[in-house]
Amino acid sequence: MFRPLLIFIGLRYSKAKHKNKFVSFISMASILGIALGVTALIVGLSAMNGFEKALRDQMLAVIPHAELETVNGSFENLDSSLKQVRHHPGVIAASPYIMLNGLLQKDDQIKALQIRAIAPKSERDVTAVEHYIKGGGWELLKTGQRSIVLGKSVALKLAMKIGDSLTLILPQEGGQQLKSPRKIKLTLVGLFEMGGQLDNALGFMHIDDAKQILGLDSANGIAFKVADILDAQTLARDVGYSLNDYLYIKSWITSQGYLYQDIQMVKSLMYVILLLVIAVACFNIVSTLVMAVNEKRGDIAILKTMGASKWLLRGIFIVQGAFNGLVGCLLGAAIGIFIALNLTDIVKFIETVIGHKFLSGDVYFIDFLPSHLIYEQVIVVTVAAFFMSVLSTLYPAWRASKIQPALELGFAH
Template identity: 40%
Template sequence: MFRPLSLYVGLRYTGAKRSNHFISFISLVSMLGLMLGVAALIVVLSVMNGFDRELKERILGMVPHATISGYGEPLQNWHELAFRIGKNPKVLGTAPYIQAQAMLTQGGRVHGVLVYGIDPAREPNVSIIGQHMRQGSLAALGEERFGIVLGALLARSLGVSVGDKVTLVLPEASVSVAGVVPRLKRFSVVGVFEVGAELDAGLAYINIHDAAVIKRQGDAVDGIRLRFADLFEAPGEVRHIAADLGGSYLVNDWTRSHGNLFQAIQMEKRMIGLLLFLIVFVAAFNIVSTLVMVVTDKKADIAILRTLGATPGRIMRVFMVQGSLIGVVGTLLGTGLGVLLALTVTDAVAWLERALGIQFLSADVYFISYLPSQLQWPDVYLICGAALSISFLATLYPAWRASRTQPAEALRYE
């Protein structure tokens, strides 16, 4: 069977036992370094992709993609505005809201909270809260007067669950015969949601009619929440919609409330990827040192091959094959290990948390409470291609040195 001489000799050199064990050790270190570098890159980029996905699906699934509200005054004709906005093909849904900063108290415990008055029937058009109810249901807000849905961390800090009572305190004073007193209202907890994010600690929902009664707005609302088919089009599209509506409206979008978090994740992904590529470069330098030592060790063999008619190009290809094989094996092993870890790191970290009794990611500190991972094959292809390219480039200089070996000089002291 025909086998190219360069490939045959290169594979023989790679698999042959060497008298110099140090060279074999350096070859193994080069391969392991490349494997660990590729695996680390795949795992870390998968985790960053997971954080990016959770931000889009959970955080940006709970907060509105965009809002349209009046300048310092509630919207009276919100039904007509919502109908006109809904005609836009890029808008998936609309829902009215009333917003208030308040405090919740129960049993001497006090917690600041952002309260949204919502329409339970229309809220699923713009939010995923209905998909993350741990207790009760969102529909219960429409069945019971002055019901409230709390985030899981908020309910835990207040020590309440479904069926308990909490007191809502608005930062507005009411004048009565007893003097100036804060505006208070007793609510029944009808549901608890959990999205595994910081929103669980400071967000509450009540019926929009109850919110209008508390804020004394009648049928008016603070604004309209919009959900777009593509959230990245929201900042520009909501301004076009507001301009088409005519009049004076205040627009807001998710980039103002959570855009810095999204940009931070993208920046961290690029910077961490760049830093971890240094591991691959270190492994490539090991390949260079390995081949340089191999060339020095095989000078007599190179001279014999040259005297038998091997050209400098063929000698160069012999050592390129040897170095490239180290790169291919290291990259393939690293890819397999990285893909395996990327697919199992979420469950592995969760098991480790249960075994050690600690929580690495607390929702009080981070915007989610677990380690997400999303393997994206384009990242894997890019990492593999980069590792193989670097490994191939690392073989060029040692192979060129081998091709420059002069037979007479190499055999002089043999």
């Protein structure tokens, strides 16, 4: 098969054994350095993509995108307010809720918890918590039975199982007088497990039971789902200002937005830092080619006397360096793709071996290391690394074209 002369000679130089073993070592180090940098960048970006996907698909699936809470009491006309929210452009669904903060007690165990009293029929349109409930859904919460659904972590802390009774302790407002807290008996009817902070901090009960317990005529909050989650805060303000009630306006951006911003910042820093790591590895190509040029000075001189142009000589060494860069990039991409596709399982295996969990559900919104490989990013990283390796060949190639045949072959006196 026909190949241009510069590619033929360049590839032959790449595959040939060097007289100086140190040159071979530096050449191999450059390939492994580029491969390691590409692998680290692909795996790191996949992990950040995984966190972003988990935030979108898992956390934002179970917490409302936006919420409106009355400052005092409850909504004066809940049905009208719900209708107005649901018909607002950009809103997909809305559901009423009541939030209670109290203590759960089972025997001598106590756990502080936030309980969300929801309307089962409309809640499934706003959040996907129902999919994480073991052995059922919102139908487990029935009016008048004072039932509760808890996170699996809370149930383990309280040493409870489904069907057990527990006590909800709520504070009482007594003006200037101190009043003893109210105690309400509840029955555990279901457990949910999402694998993160929400398992330890949230419980659910029927909104009608909460109204009866608190003496409210209607809900004091409306949660809704939006089409564009990144526009949730702006949309929440627009919806809130359109209602007549005096409201607190909240969205996932105010409560969890820092997580999204941190992920984006880490991804940007990772691009810069690991591309610099690849750049350092590419400098090994410069060292390899400079030493290769010194080793091949006689060959270069002979090629020049046979009529080889400066551009042909430059191309030979560009091909030699680019070949090393290409091998490193493809090797790194292959290893990076394999690790990224199996990162979660690899980390779980390491956690099992060492007996330590890297991500605790008590601290983070998930308790596993996620990974989401985007092949467009793999292409960008591989092409960028290859481009940097080609750039690193320019100086040695230019230096090779400046060799004088007369001096190298001993014709000059």
